[in-house]
Amino acid sequence: MPALRTSTRRPTYPLAHAARRKPRRIPLVLRFYKGAIHNIILLxxxxxxxxxxLVVYLNRHVTGSISVPSTIIPSLSIVVGLMLVFRNSTSYDRFWSGRNCLTTIGTCVRNLVRMILVGAHGKEGKMLAEAERRDTEKIVRVLIAVLYAIKHNLRAEFNIPPASLTAEAEDAEPATRPGYMSRRNSIENGLDTAQSEYVSLLPEGLRGYEDQGLGLPLQLTVLVEGYIRRGFERGSFHAPQASQMTVQVNNLVDAYGRMETIRTTPIPVAHLIHQKQVLALYTCILPLAIVDGYKWWAIPTVAIVAFTLYGIEGIGMQLEDPFGYDKNDIKMDGIIEDTRQEVMVLLEEWKMGAQGKSGMFN
Structure with missing residues (x-):
């Protein structure tokens, strides 16, 4: 008889994924990868x-002096500095606002899970009905799924679960039709481990309506609101508590809306065009202003100035949309994973209490 496999819990701690710190093998001043923006500014x-x-060569060997007065440099420097400061401050404000919104969403999920699990218990010492236990467990998993849905929605990763029109087309297609099962297997196999865990949190048979313009996060909050109503009707929550839970759902949707605003409202294109043109103009005039005094040393001088200014602009470009996969983006994967582990531990403890075993909810 084969030996039974025992599952061991991977060692962790609160905020293990979001606040993990690795020892730096290379000082930051010598790092040119993993978080650096050199690939953006190299060209x-x-x-x-x-x-x-070219300017130095023409100045020394072809046309004679082609320099311009160096007094033009301070005037352009002021304009370039002001535009770069505006770009970076605006981009970091978007980054910081997005991080605060994600914290608000995580806090709302924590509060809702806490109130749901504490409120969902049997009356007068009786065990909770099986249907109510399943309903409570399902809605707690839905709350975790809301975090994943928000993350995928902000990254424009749709059709998880399959969109309603696609699902209807698949249902209408006979299973015996050639290629039907191969297409379904390719969809299932196309999900990576993280997406498979996300799909396992969703209610069975759930269909998204993203192909009709309805975001999955909002669709899932409708399920949460419905559970609050059912809990109030069966006496799990009193009226003020149900009202507070509804406020938490509203705060969650509001924070998600602000994250959508950050995602869908880029820096005005007029500002981006003028900033690019002014930055290029300044860096092109610089060698003309210093060629007589610096000669061939004008080339490394221009390289240093271009590296500095274009690097500042590159940082602003990365922070402008902080919800992606870049090293400098918000650690959404780690933050959501930490919240998932917290909630799942609470859910397991609640399930033990629902079965009559000792736990934190007894």
Whole structure:
């Protein structure tokens, strides 16, 4: 008889994924990958260095002096500095606001889970009915799924679960039709581990309506609101408590709406165009202003200036949309994983109490 496999819980601690710190093997000043923006600015730096080399060559061997008065540099420096400061401050404000909204959503989920699990218990020492236990467990999993739905929605990863029109088309297609099962298997196999865990949290048979314009996070909050109503009707929550839970759902939807605003409202294109043009103009005029005094040293000087200015702009570009997969984006995966582990531990403890065993909810 084969030996039974015992599952061991992976060691963890609160905020293990969101606040994990690895020892830095290389000082940050020497790092040119993993979080650096050098790949974004490499091309413009090379192009400006090439232009500076051309200016120096023409100035020394072809046309004579082609320099311009160096007094133009301070005037342009003020404009470039102001535009870069505005861009970076605006981008970081979007990053910080997005992080605060994610914290608000996580706090609302924690509060709702806490109130649901404490309120869902048998009356007068009686065990909770099986249907009520299943309903409570389902809605707690839905609350975790809301976090994943928000993350995927902000990253434009839709059709998890299959959209309603796609699902209807699949239901209408006979299973014996050639290629039917192969298509379904390709959909299932296409889900990675993280997405499979997310799908396992959703109610069985749930169909999304994203193909009709309804975001899955809002659809899931309708399920949560319905549970609050059912809990009030069966006496799990009194009226003020049910009202407070509804407020938590409203706060969650409001925070998600603000994250959507960040995601769908880019920096105005007029500002981006003018900033690019002013930055390129400044870096192109710089070698003309310093070529007489610096000669060939004008090339590394332009490289340093271009590296500095385009680097600041590159940071602003990455922070502008903080919900993606870049190293500098918000650690949404880790934050959501920490919240999932917290809630699942609470759910397991509640299930033990519902079965009459000792636990924190007894």
């Amino acid at each position: 413009p730096v090379i192009l400006h260095c090439a232009f500076a080399a």
